[in-house]
Amino acid sequence: MPLNGIYQPELLPNMKLQPSMAGNFEFGADVRFLNNRLGFDVAVYQADIKKQILQLDVPSESGVARKIINAGHLRNRGIEFAINGRPVDGKDFTWDVNLNGSRNINKIIDLDPSIRTYQMNEDQGVHAIAEVGKAYGELVTDYGYVRDPKSGLPIINTNGTSFKRGYASVGNITPDLNLGFSNSFTYKNWSLGFLIQARIGGDIFSASHQYGTGRGTLASTLPGRDAASGGLAWTDLAPDGSVRQRNDGMIPDGVFESGTKRVVNGNEVDLSGMTYPEAYDKGYVSAMSPLNYYGMIGDWGIGIREASVFDATYVALREVSIGYNMPSSITERLKLNKLRLMLVGRNLGYLFNNLPDGIHPEGIRNNATSAFSEYGGTPFVRNMALTVQVGF
Incomplete structure (x- = not known):
């Protein structure tokens, strides 16, 4: 029997959940040259996860x-690499550099005979799904x-005042490549170091952009x-018949739906298949106000969520540090083995x-593996220390 509308396995003797099973293999190489001044570390892997616990x-x-079932077969294949070296190894000056990265490709091999698509996450009409034969985290929407x-x-x-909406595949949450690049x-x-981190590819949905576009609060709507x-x-002809001359007209880049007609100078004109700029140049339609133009994209009722899905590529300066080791003449006087000062910015x-x-x-709403949406996320906060x- 159910309790609070949710299956309780201990109360359902015929429902036998099993632990998820994972199997993987990996091979790689770690090679060094020039008395360890240049090194390459590469690993290639495949991981298969089966019998995941799904709620349907x-x-x-x-x-x-x-109901809760065991189902699914997710396969991850990828490569991880690190290249490190010491280009300069002098008496007073050294330079160390490191580049590391990873690339993961995944695929849904199987789900369950009763389902072909499984929704993992949803936000404002955008869904992250698992679909047999496709990559994990496909983004789809009816908007x-x-x-x-x-x-x-x-x-x-x-x-003439809104885009036609429909189902669309709009991206995938998995990045194509993750990179890290450090120098010291x-x-x-004296010492100086910095770390640069990059994410290449992978899509997110920004509700901040959707709201801000529809309400005209973003710089991109200027x-x-x-x-x-x-x-x-x-x-601009107001409902009361008054006329106002304006200079904020805008032209959407789109094609009129079949069956679109307008009465121009007493004659009916068929705009089917005509682009809005073409109809404007022929005098069949007027320019739009920014309110209507940006509302076609971002208004929560008629807007297009696809327009707020973006490639989330970024390159971030993660850390810069500068340090100084006090000379032995000072540490000995203070009866210390080591005294180091360091200023770090992250x-x-x-x-x-x-x-x-x-x-x-990176302002994703939560840390779930299927998380993909930003909704007024926290700002990028700098830290200085x-x-x-001190060593005794």
């Missing part, structure tokens, strides 16, 4: 919320662009708001951030 929805008429098969442009609904220098008693920023002159900033409007590419290391 069941019909509400059953009296329970979901995607429906595109014209000929031009590939988004289709504009017959009302020493000159006599273009078109006046003539200086590219706005077009147009005549998370100093992004050297490159592919997300617009300074949105934090002064440390004193």
Whole structure:
């Protein structure tokens, strides 16, 4: 019998859950040259995870919320590497460098005979799914662009004020490559080091961008708001019949849906398959206000979530440190074996951030393996520290 709408395994004798099973193999090489001044460490692996514990929805008429089963076969294949060297090894000056990285490719081999697609996470109509034959963490949504098969442009609904929405595959959460690059220098008693970390590829959905676009609070929504920023002159006819001349007209890049018609100078014009710029140039439609233009993309009711899914590539300056070892003449006087001062800065900033409007590419809502969305995430916080290391 269910308890609080959830299957309780100890109360269901026929339901025999088993532990997940994992099997893997790995081979690699660690080679050194030039008296250990140059080294290569490479490993190639495959890991298969089977019998994962999944929760599946069941019909509400059953009296329970979901059932728990063993299912699934996830395969990970990848490579990890590290290259380290000492280009300079002098009496007073040394330079050490290290580059490491990893590349992982995964695939859903199997789920369960009763399902082909399993939803792992969801946010605002964007779903991270596992689908047989595809990579882990595919992103799909019903709020995607429906595109014209000929031009590939988004289709504009017959009302002319919104894009036509439909199902779309919009990305994958897994990065293509993770990299780390560190350098350390020493000159006599001084030391200097820095660490750069990069994520290449992997997509996230930004609710901050979706909200900010629809409400016009992002810097990326400034273009078109006046003539200086590219706005077009147009005549705004208010419901009360008053006329106002404006210079914030905007033209969406899209194709009118089949069946779109307008009455122009008393004649009905068929706009089916015509692009909005073409219809504008012929005088069939007027320019849009920024409110309508950005609302077509970001309004929560009619907006397109696909427009807020981005490649989350970034390059971050993770750490910079500078240190000084006090000379023996000072440490001996203080009866110390070691006295070292170090200034360290961590998370100093992004050297490159592919997300617009300074949105934090690491501000994911939670730390689940299937997490993919940013929703007003925490800012990128710098840390500075002064440390004193004393040895007796």
